[in-house]
Amino acid sequence: MSGPLAGLKVVEMQGIGPAPLAGQFLADLGAEVVLIARRSGDPDPTDINNRGKRSVALNLKTPEGIAVAQALIAGADVLIEGFRPGVMERMGLGPEVCHDRNAGLIYARMTGWGQDGPLAQTAGHDINYLGLTGFLNAIGTADGAPPPPLNIGADYGGGTMFLLFGIMAALYERQTSGRGQVVDAAMVDGASAMMALVHSFLAKGHWSERRETNLLDGGAPFYRTYACADGKFIAVGPIEPQFFAELVRLAGLPEDHLATQLDARQWPDRRDAYAEVFRQRTRDEWAAIFDGTDACATPVLTWSEAPAHPHLAERGTFVTLDGVTQAAPAPRFSRSAPALPGAAPAPGADTVQVLAELGYDDTRIAALRDSGTLT
Numbered sequence: 001m002s003g004p005l006a007g008l009k010v011v012e013m014q015g016i017g018p019a020p021l022a023g024q025f026l027a028d029l030g031a032e033v034v035l036i037a038r039r040s041g042d043p044d045p046t047d048i049n050n051r052g053k054r055s056v057a058l059n060l061k062t063p064e065g066i067a068v069a070q071a072l073i074a075g076a077d078v079l080i081e082g083f084r085p086g087v088m089e090r091m092g093l094g095p096e097v098c099h100d101r102n103a104g105l106i107y108a109r110m111t112g113w114g115q116d117g118p119l120a121q122t123a124g125h126d127i128n129y130l131g132l133t134g135f136l137n138a139i140g141t142a143d144g145a146p147p148p149p150l151n152i153g154a155d156y157g158g159g160t161m162f163l164l165f166g167i168m169a170a171l172y173e174r175q176t177s178g179r180g181q182v183v184d185a186a187m188v189d190g191a192s193a194m195m196a197l198v199h200s201f202l203a204k205g206h207w208s209e210r211r212e213t214n215l216l217d218g219g220a221p222f223y224r225t226y227a228c229a230d231g232k233f234i235a236v237g238p239i240e241p242q243f244f245a246e247l248v249r250l251a252g253l254p255e256d257h258l259a260t261q262l263d264a265r266q267w268p269d270r271r272d273a274y275a276e277v278f279r280q281r282t283r284d285e286w287a288a289i290f291d292g293t294d295a296c297a298t299p300v301l302t303w304s305e306a307p308a309h310p311h312l313a314e315r316g317t318f319v320t321l322d323g324v325t326q327a328a329p330a331p332r333f334s335r336s337a338p339a340l341p342g343a344a345p346a347p348g349a350d351t352v353q354v355l356a357e358l359g360y361d362d363t364r365i366a367a368l369r370d371s372g373t374l375t
C-alpha cells in the first residue's frame with residue numbers, strides 16, 4: 001500500500017451511507033481496509049465506495065463467524081460500524097469485548113442520532129437529521145418547501161467527515177496514552193457543528209430565519225444561481241466588493257450598485273433585474289466572459305460535464321477505473337502521494353487470503369465453509 005495512511009489497519013462492517021465512504025477515503029490514502037460483508041457476490045466496478053478495500057464474507061449469526069470477526073478486529077487499529085446502537089453488542093462485538101482483546105482499538109461508531117438520546121433507536125435519513133438541526137429550514141426559496149440537498153449535509157458532511165475527524169483525533173491521542181477509545185459520530189452533531197458561522201450570524205443579529213433573505217441562502221442577488229438563455233445556469237458568488245465590481249463590469253450591471261451592494265432592502269428588486277441580464281446569453285457564453293476573472297461566476301455543470309472541464313481535467317480531479325468515472329483520492333500530499341485505488345473487490349473475494357493471514361490453515365477454512373460460516 002502507498003499513501004500517508006500506509007500501515008493503518010481498518011476493519012469495516014458492511015453498511016450504507018457515511019461509513020462506507022469513510023472506509024473508502026481511508027483506503028484511498030493507503031490504509032488496509034478489510035470489509036466484513038454479509039455474503040459473497042460478483043465484482044461490481046460501479047461500487048466506488050468499496051474501491052481499494054479487501055472483502056471477507058462472514059455469517060455473523062454463527063459463533064464461528066463472530067470468532068473470525070473478533071480475530072480480525074483484534075489485529076486492527078480502527079473498527080468502523082454504522083448500525084443502530086446496541087446491534088454490535090448483541091452480536092458479541094461491542095466495545096468492551098473488542099477492547100479486552102485490543103486495548104488500542106479505535107472503535108468508530110456512525111449513526112444519525114447518536115448512541116444515546118430519545119431518538120437513538122429510531123430510523124432516519126439525511127433529510128431527517130438536517131430537519132431537526134435547523135439546517136434544512138434554511139435552504140430553498142422563500143415561497144417554497146425546503147428541498148432535499150441530496151445527502152451531502154448530514155450523511156457525508158456531518159457524518160463521514162466527522163467520523164474521520166474523530167478517528168484521526170483518537171489515533172493521535174493514542175500515541176500518548178497507548179489506549180484506544182470509542183468515537184461516537186452522530187450526523188445531528190456533525191451537521192450542527194458545521195453551521196458555526198450561521199450560529200455566529202444569528203448571535204450577532206445578522207441572520208434571519210426566513211429563507212432567501214440572507215447573504216448565503218440566495219437572498220443576496222450576488223450570491224445565487226441564474227438561468228441563462230439556454231435554460232442552463234450560472235453560479236454567481238462575488239461577496240467581496242472588489243470581486244463584485246468585476247461582476248458588475250463584466251455583466252454590464254449598473255455601477256451604482258457597487259455602493260449599495262449589502263443593502264438588503266434592494267435585494268429583491270435586484271435579483272429580478274440580474275435575472276433578466278443573465279437570461280440574455282447562454283451559460284457557456286457567460287462562462288467565457290467570466291473565465292479567468294475574479295468575478296466569482298462559474299457555469300453550473302452536470303455530473304457528466306464536470307470531468308471534462310479544463311481545470312478539473314488538468315488537475316486530474318476525476319479518474320476512470322474499469323470504465324467507471326469517479327473522483328480521484330483527495331486531498332493531495334507532497335511526499336506520500338497514494339497510488340490510484342484498486343477496483344472494488346467482489347464481496348468475499350479475499351476471505352481465504354485474509355483468514356490465512358490470521359493463521360487459519362486450509363483444514364480450518366474448509367470446516368468454516370462447510371459449516372456455513374463463510375458465506
